[in-house]
Amino acid sequence: MGTNYTVASGDTCESITADHGLAIDRFLEDNSIDFHCQSLEVGSTVCADQKCRLGTVPENATCADLLRTNDFTLTGLLSWNPIIHSTRNNHPTLAGRTIFLSSSL
Known part of the structure; x- marks a missing residue:
């Protein structure tokens, strides 16, 4: 089972991936988030695995x-x-x- 993270206000795809040691493109693909990170929603749970x-x-x-x-x-x-x-x-x-x-x- 992967590590889950709940998106907080002010989070961006870049900040989440930097904080969790993730490659942004893998993070986007694993979480079905669009290339520009517009579909990232506060309160949603994302997979923050694959360090x-x-x-x-x-x-x-x-x-x-x-x-x-x-x-x-x-x-x-x-x-x-x-x-x-x-x-x-x-x-x-x-x-x-x-x-x-x-x-x-």
Whole structure:
């Protein structure tokens, strides 16, 4: 069973994921929350599980860059981060995003 969290006034998807050590895109997917976090409602319960080692995607980074500087496979990177397209052609839109760099702490 995952860890549940009750959304409080002032919470944002970014604040919840930062407080719980979560990658925002996995949080959005696991909780069926829209990309812009407009469907997050105060008082609702969300799953705040899947703790992992996080990292921020650098400007102009490629999957190859991330693989070179971390100890994981391309398969792991893609499975932990559904926001990364399997064609890996959406890197420009990922700069500054928080992603999983490992499946657990």
